[in-house]
Amino acid sequence: MSQYTLVHGDILYSDTSDTLACYPDSWMVIRSGLIEAVEPVKPDIEGAKVRDYGHQLILPVFSDLHFHSVQYAMRGLGRDKELLPWLQTYTFKEEACFANIEYAERVFKQLLNELWTEGSFNLCTFSSLHLEATLLLMDMYEANEFRAYVGKVNMDSNDPILVEDTEASFEDTKRWIEESRALKYTKPIITPRFAPSCTPKLLANLGRLVEEQQLPVQTHLNENHGEIELVAELFPDYDNYYDVYRKNGLTPEGKTVMAHCIHNTKPELEAMKEDKVLIAHCPASNVNLSSGIMPLRDMIDQGFLIALGSDIGGGDRLFIGHAIVDAIRSANILSIVHEGKVAPVTFPEAYYLATAGGGSFFGKTGTFKPGYSADYIVVDDSCWPATNRYDLSERLEQFIYAGSGDRITERCMRGNLIAKPYSSL
Amino acid sequence: MSQYTLVHGDILYSDTSDTLACYPDSWMVIRSGLIEAVEPVKPDIEGAKVRDYGHQLILPVFSDLHFHSVQYAMRGLGRDKELLPWLQTYTFKEEACFANIEYAERVFKQLLNELWTEGSFNLCTFSSLHLEATLLLMDMYEANEFRAYVGKVNMDSNDPILVEDTEASFEDTKRWIEESRALKYTKPIITPRFAPSCTPKLLANLGRLVEEQQLPVQTHLNENHGEIELVAELFPDYDNYYDVYRKNGLTPEGKTVMAHCIHNTKPELEAMKEDKVLIAHCPASNVNLSSGIMPLRDMIDQGFLIALGSDIGGGDRLFIGHAIVDAIRSANILSIVHEGKVAPVTFPEAYYLATAGGGSFFGKTGTFKPGYSADYIVVDDSCWPATNRYDLSERLEQFIYAGSGDRITERCMRGNLIAKPYSSL
Numbered sequence: 100m101s102q103y104t105l106v107h108g109d110i111l112y113s114d115t116s117d118t119l120a121c122y123p124d125s126w127m128v129i130r131s132g133l134i135e136a137v138e139p140v141k142p143d144i145e146g147a148k149v150r151d152y153g154h155q156l157i158l159p160v161f162s163d164l165h166f167h168s169v170q171y172a173m174r175g176l177g178r179d180k181e182l183l184p185w186l187q188t189y190t191f192k193e194e195a196c197f198a199n200i201e202y203a204e205r206v207f208k209q210l211l212n213e214l215w216t217e218g219s220f221n222l223c224t225f226s227s228l229h230l231e232a233t234l235l236l237m238d239m240y241e242a243n244e245f246r247a248y249v250g251k252v253n254m255d256s257n258d259p260i261l262v263e264d265t266e267a268s269f270e271d272t273k274r275w276i277e278e279s280r281a282l283k284y285t286k287p288i289i290t291p292r293f294a295p296s297c298t299p300k301l302l303a304n305l306g307r308l309v310e311e312q313q314l315p316v317q318t319h320l321n322e323n324h325g326e327i328e329l330v331a332e333l334f335p336d337y338d339n340y341y342d343v344y345r346k347n348g349l350t351p352e353g354k355t356v357m358a359h360c361i362h363n364t365k366p367e368l369e370a371m372k373e374d375k376v377l378i379a380h381c382p383a384s385n386v387n388l389s390s391g392i393m394p395l396r397d398m399i400d401q402g403f404l405i406a407l408g409s410d411i412g413g414g415d416r417l418f419i420g421h422a423i424v425d426a427i428r429s430a431n432i433l434s435i436v437h438e439g440k441v442a443p444v445t446f447p448e449a450y451y452l453a454t455a456g457g458g459s460f461f462g463k464t465g466t467f468k469p470g471y472s473a474d475y476i477v478v479d480d481s482c483w484p485a486t487n488r489y490d491l492s493e494r495l496e497q498f499i500y501a502g503s504g505d506r507i508t509e510r511c512m513r514g515n516l517i518a519k520p521y522s523s524l
Numbered sequence: 525m526s527q528y529t530l531v532h533g534d535i536l537y538s539d540t541s542d543t544l545a546c547y548p549d550s551w552m553v554i555r556s557g558l559i560e561a562v563e564p565v566k567p568d569i570e571g572a573k574v575r576d577y578g579h580q581l582i583l584p585v586f587s588d589l590h591f592h593s594v595q596y597a598m599r600g601l602g603r604d605k606e607l608l609p610w611l612q613t614y615t616f617k618e619e620a621c622f623a624n625i626e627y628a629e630r631v632f633k634q635l636l637n638e639l640w641t642e643g644s645f646n647l648c649t650f651s652s653l654h655l656e657a658t659l660l661l662m663d664m665y666e667a668n669e670f671r672a673y674v675g676k677v678n679m680d681s682n683d684p685i686l687v688e689d690t691e692a693s694f695e696d697t698k699r700w701i702e703e704s705r706a707l708k709y710t711k712p713i714i715t716p717r718f719a720p721s722c723t724p725k726l727l728a729n730l731g732r733l734v735e736e737q738q739l740p741v742q743t744h745l746n747e748n749h750g751e752i753e754l755v756a757e758l759f760p761d762y763d764n765y766y767d768v769y770r771k772n773g774l775t776p777e778g779k780t781v782m783a784h785c786i787h788n789t790k791p792e793l794e795a796m797k798e799d800k801v802l803i804a805h806c807p808a809s810n811v812n813l814s815s816g817i818m819p820l821r822d823m824i825d826q827g828f829l830i831a832l833g834s835d836i837g838g839g840d841r842l843f844i845g846h847a848i849v850d851a852i853r854s855a856n857i858l859s860i861v862h863e864g865k866v867a868p869v870t871f872p873e874a875y876y877l878a879t880a881g882g883g884s885f886f887g888k889t890g891t892f893k894p895g896y897s898a899d900y901i902v903v904d905d906s907c908w909p910a911t912n913r914y915d916l917s918e919r920l921e922q923f924i925y926a927g928s929g930d931r932i933t934e935r936c937m938r939g940n941l942i943a944k945p946y947s948s949l
Binding site: 172173175178179202205386389392415416424434435445483484489500502 | 596597598599600601603604618621627630631634808811812814816817840841849852853856857859860861868870871907908909910914918921922923924925926927
């Protein structure tokens with residue numbers, strides 16, 4: 100039997116970081132889960148299976164490079180607070196609930212259903228500090244064929260509600276990595292919450308583990324002025340905030356995700372570029388918590404690797420279209436504030452970040468070039484009154500700005516269609 | 525038979541412009557479509573009908589004080605353009621389609637379904653310049669019990685695609701007002717598109733009509749620098765942009781809605797306050813089209829009457845929760861940019877604008893005080909995992925930030941439950 104699948108529809112993906120490739124009424128050739136080609140004419144392949152989506156849009160799955168799976172239930176709360184008081188008032192209390200595995204399962208089921216609905220399948224996410232909840236979360240992502248890096252959070256300092264013993268934190272981390280080794284699509288990522296919640300000893304131990312086991316790392320960086328001052332106070336012997344992670348071996352080259360990166364110093368930027376850090380830009384969260392506005396235009400122009408994050412629960416909504424729009428709007432605002440001296444960010448640029456840009460952290464996913472994993476969503480916009488007058492890129496823009504997961508009719512990972520995770524909910 | 529209806533649930537509304545009144549597990553007493561009281565204990569009224577919503581939230585309906593009903597099909601498009609080129613490239617072409625009454629009906633049905641879904645029932649909206657489409661739109665709002673001011677747009681100047689003859693524009697306007705006189709819930713509002721699209725003669729004629737028939741007025745003001753320069757060029761004999769409307773009798777006291785009002789001069793602000801103008805703040809649209817950021821904090825503190833507008837299609841989404849969030853975020857950004865010297869806008873303040881603030885333009889609607897129209901929506905957030913740990917104001921915040929119309933289970937206007945307008949779509 101042929102291993103080929105032919106997928107027909109209006110196909111669209113990021114060609115470069117600022118251009119879209121549009122293939123109306125075209126065919127995607129999939130072989131053993133990988134894309135071989137996208138062609139305007141139906142290829143003649145004997146025995147190939149056909150999935151015909153008519154004039155629906157076929158797009159890469161979305162990548163969400165920074166969010167907290169355990170903050171799903173408290174998204175949208177505490178918007179009158181900045182980072183540190185927000186953590187104390189809402190976040191740590193909510194995360195403490197994940198000691199209860201039944202509660203954890205209830206939240207995770209809803210979260211996975213919504214991620215599926217919204218078409219986000221390439222994920223880099225924080226769990227809580229709890230070993231059992233983290234392993235459950237990984238099993239659930241795995242069973243539903245998401246491609247996920249999941250981090251058991253390390254935090255042994257500076258919070259009375261949610262804190263680990265330094266030794267126990269490290270032992271749990273090693274056990275978690277051991278126990279998640281067998282998973283195929285879901286991988287552990289070392290996750291010190293942020294520098295202020297870790298002792299130097301724990302950071303150093305985690306860094307050695309990263310080196311020994313060649314693990315990736317995710318954490319927060321330069322989000323909020325209060326946080327940056329706290330780091331300077333707690334770690335006076337380091338050059339800067341990024342240096343705390345770097346000197347402890349927590350910035351492995353090409354395998355590090357840093358969320359936010361709003362208020363960076365020049366030496367930090369230079370080091371991050373050297374380390375090929377992926378920056379997870381979270382525009383909604385940054386404005387919600389009055390953290391600041393990341394200079395996206397400038398960071399793109401400087402050649403940084405950038406992706407988008409919903410940052411649930413500092414952000415509010417999982418549909419990554421919101422992150423695309425919020426990124427463009429934040430860049431527009433910087434342009435307005437600087438009276439046009441800073442250029443805005445275009446739609447194709449922001450869309451790239453949310454698909455191919457984020458996807459690059461996982462390997463070949465997020466666009467439809469030959470050799471990439473056949474990871475796509477199908478969008479039916481035929482009910483919208485003016486669809487037939489607009490071209491593919493306009494239809495994409497309308498879906499991102501005005502649509503949501505309720506327009507997505509099919510999800511496919513590695514060539515396989517993905518059913519709703521918990522359809523009885 | 526008793527005219528009383530008792531409504532039970534977790535009741536919440538704006539008490540003042542910056543405080544919420546929260547009545548958990550309480551009762552709203554409705555008599556002949558008007559609210560008599562909200563009470564914590566079930567009143568003993570013989571024969572009263574009971575609607576028991578358990579622990580669902582009962583909230584005032586939303587007010588959307590500025591959007592273009594005829595731009596629904598093109599929302600989310602052309603976000604790389606500023607106002608004037610955006611109008612030329614997308615908007616006027618789309619509005620020209622409303623000469624076709626079948627197309628108009630198709631768009632309006634979808635629009636009304638979505639307004640119903642999202643709980644927006646107090647509306648101030650632009651139609652196109654077409655008489656027939658405008659009358660159809662008004663009939664449809666009326667039949668579905670929305671409370672709407674609808675404007676046939678006047679534009680007899682400065683656009684090659686979409687333009688009326690000066691005399692015909694005025695004659696059509698008079699006929700439109702005559703023909704819509706019999707409607708009960710839907711009322712005409714004089715709607716010069718904006719100064720640049722009207723000749724001085726048409727403006728003067730419209731102003732006389734406003735005076736003669738005691739009509740309200742809506743239009744655009746001080747949205748974009750290019751627009752403001754164009755007005756100065758076209759109307760050199762007026763003191764400022766607002767003065768063009770005012771000297772022509774188009775700012776009737778307490779009956780005028782001005783959309784945007786971003787770049788105002790001091791004399792304009794003074795005149796607007798004198799005229800009791802309602803300012804329709806459209807934060808999403810203003811950032812989408814790089815128009816600027818309205819100084820909301822300052823305008824509230826100066827005592828202006830303010831409401832929110834989705835501004836479809838300069839804005840993208842009808843759920844007015846987005847306008848609330850975008851208003852807070854825009855105010856946060858001004859606070860960030862001015863390094864904390866400008867205070868942010870609180871959640872209760874922004875929520876007020878979207879309910880009671882906007883409602884004030886229509887009479888007694890938008891909050892639940894005695895004598896107000898019983899206009900409410902019911903929100904079921906019980907599926908969310910942490911609902912039972914949060915108080916009413918936190919649940920409201922979560923619904924606004926992370927929810928949408930799909931959590932609304934019932935809509936009521938004037939005490940009557942409202943069915944979905946076009947349920948077969």
